[in-house]
Amino acid sequence: MANRRPRIAVDAMGGDFGPHVVIPGALHAAKTKKIDIVLVGDQPRIEAELNARGFKGQGVEIVHAPQMVEMEEKPSEALRKKKDSSIQVAVNLVRDKQADGVISAGNSGATLASAMFTIGRVPGVERPALATFMPTEKSHFVLIDVGANVDCKPFHLLQFGIMADVLARSMLGIANPRVALLSIGEEQGKGNLQVKEAFELMRMSSLNFMGNVEGRDLFTGDVDVVVCDGFVGNVVLKQSEGLASSLGRLLKGELRRGFFGKIGTMLALSSLKRFSRLVDYAEYGGAPFLGLEGICLVCHGASNSKAIANAVNMAARFVDGNANEHLVKDIAANINLTVARKKSRHSEPAGSIEPAGAQEAAVPDQTP
Amino acid sequence: MANRRPRIAVDAMGGDFGPHVVIPGALHAAKTKKIDIVLVGDQPRIEAELNARGFKGQGVEIVHAPQMVEMEEKPSEALRKKKDSSIQVAVNLVRDKQADGVISAGNSGATLASAMFTIGRVPGVERPALATFMPTEKSHFVLIDVGANVDCKPFHLLQFGIMADVLARSMLGIANPRVALLSIGEEQGKGNLQVKEAFELMRMSSLNFMGNVEGRDLFTGDVDVVVCDGFVGNVVLKQSEGLASSLGRLLKGELRRGFFGKIGTMLALSSLKRFSRLVDYAEYGGAPFLGLEGICLVCHGASNSKAIANAVNMAARFVDGNANEHLVKDIAANINLTVARKKSRHSEPAGSIEPAGAQEAAVPDQTP
Numbered sequence: 001m002a003n004r005r006p007r008i009a010v011d012a013m014g015g016d017f018g019p020h021v022v023i024p025g026a027l028h029a030a031k032t033k034k035i036d037i038v039l040v041g042d043q044p045r046i047e048a049e050l051n052a053r054g055f056k057g058q059g060v061e062i063v064h065a066p067q068m069v070e071m072e073e074k075p076s077e078a079l080r081k082k083k084d085s086s087i088q089v090a091v092n093l094v095r096d097k098q099a100d101g102v103i104s105a106g107n108s109g110a111t112l113a114s115a116m117f118t119i120g121r122v123p124g125v126e127r128p129a130l131a132t133f134m135p136t137e138k139s140h141f142v143l144i145d146v147g148a149n150v151d152c153k154p155f156h157l158l159q160f161g162i163m164a165d166v167l168a169r170s171m172l173g174i175a176n177p178r179v180a181l182l183s184i185g186e187e188q189g190k191g192n193l194q195v196k197e198a199f200e201l202m203r204m205s206s207l208n209f210m211g212n213v214e215g216r217d218l219f220t221g222d223v224d225v226v227v228c229d230g231f232v233g234n235v236v237l238k239q240s241e242g243l244a245s246s247l248g249r250l251l252k253g254e255l256r257r258g259f260f261g262k263i264g265t266m267l268a269l270s271s272l273k274r275f276s277r278l279v280d281y282a283e284y285g286g287a288p289f290l291g292l293e294g295i296c297l298v299c300h301g302a303s304n305s306k307a308i309a310n311a312v313n314m315a316a317r318f319v320d321g322n323a324n325e326h327l328v329k330d331i332a333a334n335i336n337l338t339v340a341r342k343k344s345r346h347s348e349p350a351g352s353i354e355p356a357g358a359q360e361a362a363v364p365d366q367t368p
Numbered sequence: 369m370a371n372r373r374p375r376i377a378v379d380a381m382g383g384d385f386g387p388h389v390v391i392p393g394a395l396h397a398a399k400t401k402k403i404d405i406v407l408v409g410d411q412p413r414i415e416a417e418l419n420a421r422g423f424k425g426q427g428v429e430i431v432h433a434p435q436m437v438e439m440e441e442k443p444s445e446a447l448r449k450k451k452d453s454s455i456q457v458a459v460n461l462v463r464d465k466q467a468d469g470v471i472s473a474g475n476s477g478a479t480l481a482s483a484m485f486t487i488g489r490v491p492g493v494e495r496p497a498l499a500t501f502m503p504t505e506k507s508h509f510v511l512i513d514v515g516a517n518v519d520c521k522p523f524h525l526l527q528f529g530i531m532a533d534v535l536a537r538s539m540l541g542i543a544n545p546r547v548a549l550l551s552i553g554e555e556q557g558k559g560n561l562q563v564k565e566a567f568e569l570m571r572m573s574s575l576n577f578m579g580n581v582e583g584r585d586l587f588t589g590d591v592d593v594v595v596c597d598g599f600v601g602n603v604v605l606k607q608s609e610g611l612a613s614s615l616g617r618l619l620k621g622e623l624r625r626g627f628f629g630k631i632g633t634m635l636a637l638s639s640l641k642r643f644s645r646l647v648d649y650a651e652y653g654g655a656p657f658l659g660l661e662g663i664c665l666v667c668h669g670a671s672n673s674k675a676i677a678n679a680v681n682m683a684a685r686f687v688d689g690n691a692n693e694h695l696v697k698d699i700a701a702n703i704n705l706t707v708a709r710k711k712s713r714h715s716e717p718a719g720s721i722e723p724a725g726a727q728e729a730a731v732p733d734q735t736p
Binding site: 137182219234241245246250 | 559587588596597607
């Protein structure tokens with residue numbers, strides 16, 4: 001795989017703006033990088049778009065897909081009823097080894113579901129997980145899982161950590177990523193039952209495990225990977241977006257009321273905008289769905305051409321860096337931890353072990 | 369209780385600034401409101417503080433406590449070793465019906481633990497929970513639980529909702545609070561197993577249940593109560609603080625680099641400061657620990673006298689409004705939901721039911 005150019009399937013129909021925005025983005029990536037692109041979607045529309053841009057055809061192929069999943073369509077129905085959608089056909093290319101990865105700015109639920117059921121998992125990975133890049137005061141960190149797995153066992157969290165560690169190496173170029181567990185206190189022993197056991201597993205693993213990180217320290221830039229279950233991660237991701245938006249609206253209200261003077265508020269807004277843009281994964285190209293035999297990137301519906309180009313580049317970099325080979329190796333290196341836990345009584349799902357007195361034990365050292 | 373003045377025990381030794389700040393705050397509340405105060409702590413120091421202020425003695429009593437819990441002390445040890453600490457003695461007054469409520473700006477973990485093990489629970493309440501007021505674009509909402517219960521069953525979430533509903537009525541003066549469940553999608557059926565079942569319970573309850581709310585909509589002001597388990601709530605609370613602090617530091621950095629001009633940055637900072645102050649529960653006086661036979665308020669260590677006065681007033685208002693009587697009634701009105709669930713197979717702890725295919729079922733309609 002390292003000997004040939006990465007080949008990325010692009011859902012040409014996806015996103016709020018469709019082929020008009022997706023195709024220029026993909027072409028940009030094809031032109032500036034050593035990447036082969038497969039544009040998947042309505043062939044006449046794709047050809048028209050290519051012709052309109054005077055495209056000559058090198059490094060870009062078209063695969064026809066007659067159907068399209070709407071943004072508001074229910075993913076489970078799309079999966080069942082639209083077997084020839086651009087998303088599904090693009091995902092099939094990865095399954096059939098005709099592409100190394102797939103990106104879509106279309107219906108993200110449908111993309112995840114389609115990838116989940118179509119593309120095989122990397123050997124040893126139990127649960128593919130969705131990662132995203134979040135801003136810090138210094139740079140970024142990888143947050144995993146942000147919504148693919150809402151009910152997790154502790155060893156799933158370990159595997160999420162391993163997957164995000166590989167991502168941070170290949171994407172952020174960090175040699176030895178600092179991996180932390182999201183909890184409600186820094187010391188070992190803080191957290192719910194799921195996190196307490198995951199702490200032990202991560203401590204014993206090959207990861208550069210830093211221990212727990214609290215919500216208030218997420219953005220200081222002291223860790224590179226933060227692990228949590230998909231419920232917590234999705235809340236964290238959306239809360240960041242929500243807080244930034246609400247702050248923006250409050251500032252705009254103050255602008256209207258003349259509270260600050262126009263200039264002060266404009267300046268504050270511009271600063272906030274820069275931060276909230278960092279929160280938006282469109283700026284990184286997309287959110288990688290990790291653990292599959294091939295890379296799948298979910299882009300924001302509002303992605304512009306630059307975001308699409310970034311996503312294609314990110315997928316290609318993941319392939320070029322043989323990230324999945326590292327993943328197989330790292331999962332295997334820690335398989336004793338997961339196998340043992342799957343069999344032990346501690347392998348109960350998150351939060352299920354609740355011995356008498358667990359509640360009592362939890363309170364005394366709580367410092368909210 | 370409604371016929372006499374509320375009587376609030378105040379840990380006079382608590383907080384980063386001790387009696388010097390706590391006592392003036394308590395006196396202020398005693399003076400301006402119809403509240404009796406019991407100052408608990410080192411009697412000579414309390415008397416000296418009162419004398420220095422020329423205090424005449426009406427409505428204020430002193431109860432001596434020879435020990436004091438340090439801010440960094442381990443709560444479980446404090447509980448075991450310091451039976452005569454100001455926190456414990458103040459809490460004992462509530463247990464012995466010599467006070468209606470207790471507030472402390474001291475070691476919050478020790479305060480919670482002490483209250484938890486000393487004061488009885490309101491009939492029907494399984495798990496006392498810690499609530500806090502969070503800012504929105506319009507006003508505030510109550511977030512519950514923010515850290516007292518990290519592993520919860522669905523019916524615990526229902527009870528948290530009932531407790532916070534009573535709080536929103538008595539403290540925010542809302543006649544029919546809009547109660548929502550924190551989840552990762554608005555539609556019923558989104559969320560983890562814990563939340564999905566809690567949704568059903570809340571829908572069947574006497575609450576004005578609005579359904580799920582997502583992290584991104586927390587701050588818009590469209591709901592009055594948001595319910596989640598203490599792990600998620602603590603992450604949400606601390607993340608809000610962390611994001612506000614990080615934005616502040618980023619802005620200060622830009623000030624140093626002259627990015628905005630000094631005035632623009634100062635203005636942006638002042639706006640941010642106002643928002644992050646809203647996040648800080650010191651501004652509301654304290655975080656109420658609900659479900660006990662008496663009210664317990666945990667104040668921020670950095671509380672100033674105004675915050676202490678606010679906390680005393682909040683505790684008194686809770687007592688004056690007979691909030692716990694409402695609580696008993698509302699818990700009883702919904703007891704069939706909790707009793708049934710405690711006995712049913714669905715009463716397994718959070719996230720423990722994981723039928724084959726649960727993961728598969730979760731993915732298709734995920735839209736992160």
